Amino acid sequence: MRYAVLGTGIVGRTVAARLVSLGHEVVIGTRDPGATSARTEYAEWQQAHPQVALAPFADAARHGEVLVNATGGQVSVAALTEADAEHLDGKVLIDIANPLDFSRGFPPTLDPVDDDSLGELLQRTFPALRVVKTLNTMNCQVMVEPARVPGEHSVFLSGEDADAKKSVRELLYSFGWPEASVLDLGGIESARGTEMLLPIWLRLMGTLGHTDFNFHIQGASAGD
Amino acid sequence: MRYAVLGTGIVGRTVAARLVSLGHEVVIGTRDPGATSARTEYAEWQQAHPQVALAPFADAARHGEVLVNATGGQVSVAALTEADAEHLDGKVLIDIANPLDFSRGFPPTLDPVDDDSLGELLQRTFPALRVVKTLNTMNCQVMVEPARVPGEHSVFLSGEDADAKKSVRELLYSFGWPEASVLDLGGIESARGTEMLLPIWLRLMGTLGHTDFNFHIQGASAGD
Numbered sequence: 001m002r003y004a005v006l007g008t009g010i011v012g013r014t015v016a017a018r019l020v021s022l023g024h025e026v027v028i029g030t031r032d033p034g035a036t037s038a039r040t041e042y043a044e045w046q047q048a049h050p051q052v053a054l055a056p057f058a059d060a061a062r063h064g065e066v067l068v069n070a071t072g073g074q075v076s077v078a079a080l081t082e083a084d085a086e087h088l089d090g091k092v093l094i095d096i097a098n099p100l101d102f103s104r105g106f107p108p109t110l111d112p113v114d115d116d117s118l119g120e121l122l123q124r125t126f127p128a129l130r131v132v133k134t135l136n137t138m139n140c141q142v143m144v145e146p147a148r149v150p151g152e153h154s155v156f157l158s159g160e161d162a163d164a165k166k167s168v169r170e171l172l173y174s175f176g177w178p179e180a181s182v183l184d185l186g187g188i189e190s191a192r193g194t195e196m197l198l199p200i201w202l203r204l205m206g207t208l209g210h211t212d213f214n215f216h217i218q219g220a221s222a223g224d
Numbered sequence: 225m226r227y228a229v230l231g232t233g234i235v236g237r238t239v240a241a242r243l244v245s246l247g248h249e250v251v252i253g254t255r256d257p258g259a260t261s262a263r264t265e266y267a268e269w270q271q272a273h274p275q276v277a278l279a280p281f282a283d284a285a286r287h288g289e290v291l292v293n294a295t296g297g298q299v300s301v302a303a304l305t306e307a308d309a310e311h312l313d314g315k316v317l318i319d320i321a322n323p324l325d326f327s328r329g330f331p332p333t334l335d336p337v338d339d340d341s342l343g344e345l346l347q348r349t350f351p352a353l354r355v356v357k358t359l360n361t362m363n364c365q366v367m368v369e370p371a372r373v374p375g376e377h378s379v380f381l382s383g384e385d386a387d388a389k390k391s392v393r394e395l396l397y398s399f400g401w402p403e404a405s406v407l408d409l410g411g412i413e414s415a416r417g418t419e420m421l422l423p424i425w426l427r428l429m430g431t432l433g434h435t436d437f438n439f440h441i442q443g444a445s446a447g448d
């Protein structure tokens with residue numbers, strides 16, 4: 001499958017590397033490939049991952065049959081606007097971002113929050129996309145290698161399109177997620193709930209001193 | 225121990241009954257005991273729990289060495305104001321409520337949310353209290369009988385006073401919570417994170433069709 005991963009941060013790079021390891025063709029999208037390549041951190045990563053191409057958002061989106069939103073939540077709309085409407089039509093957008101707002105320092109707040117969500121905002125702004133919110137409730141290494149966290153734990157799905165959710169499910173299985181760990185919460189509105197897990201996630205990261213943890217909904221499956 | 229449980233709804237009654245079963249003396253506080261007693265639901269419960277007294281907020285607070293806030297989050301400040309400052313001095317308030325705002329229908333939003341919390345609001349408004357936020361992330365029957373949910377699952381503690389948190393820990397153990405399930409998140413500010421679990425909790429209730437589930441932080445303890 002051809003993937004476009006939007007965003008060059010640690011989340012985007014981690015997902016891109018995993019997709020490549022599974023045999024997918026991946027282009028990472030960024031605003032200014034020259035500026036991204038000039039960053040030492042990215043250049044070093046690029047050298048270790050020569051199969052991943054770097055391109056402007058629009059070229060990446062044209063390449064991708066499936067798009068992954070790994071941009072910062074505050075710039076996601078801008079990134080997808082640059083990606084160009086003609087390259088979005090009917091495509092699945094896997095939204096793994098959170099609308100963290102660091103403008104008042106750490107810990108960040110969320111914007112939007114409570115009566116709206118980034119997932120809904122993207123679906124509303126880009127109705128041609130089929131947005132599936134998932135994976136946004138954990139560290140990026142856990143996203144692509146769930147066995148880092150011992151025991152059963154959960155990954156959530158929110159979205160309006162059943163086929164899109166089915167294809168994202170298959171991708172999660174290929175990442176190593178057991179079928180029973182995938183909890184479909186329903187429509188994209190349910191992204192409000194998963195995005196609102198971020199404040200306690202950040203607090204737990206501080207308390208536990210590591211990021212290899214995850215939420216498990218105990219009592220959710222017949223096997224519990 | 226003498227407890228005052230503020231609030232006559234299902235949450236307050238469930239906790240009051242459990243406290244009585246453990247040998248504590250419990251008075252339930254309400255605005256207008258006459259009106260509460262006239263409600264069929266309450267009257268029937270009262271008949272089944274004759275050991276629990278019903279009294280105005282101020283009398284209940286005077287009785288209690290420890291207070292439990294089981295009022296609706298939108299009226300908690302009003303209830304504690306009626307409880308009278310002189311009856312609060314130095315006491316532990318176990319805040320198990322959530323600031324659910326149903327004014328725009330279901331699902332409710334939260335008020336305050338994100339950059340404030342009910343736990344902080346109560347601590348700020350009533351500085352003589354030692355507020356410990358806990359148990360607000362699950363159904364009330366799970367609060368007092370955690371074994372209803374199979375497997376390990378988590379209960380969070382937030383608060384400024386170490387002694388108060390220690391005494392609340394002991395109460396949780398007496399309810400049946402294993403020591404490893406109690407996660408101390410730090411100061412009362414961390415109540416923001418636990419209160420923001422409510423939207424996904426409500427969504428999960430709808431998806432799963434029951435309330436015998438709970439959050440477990442997988443990877444939090446050495447034993448995981």
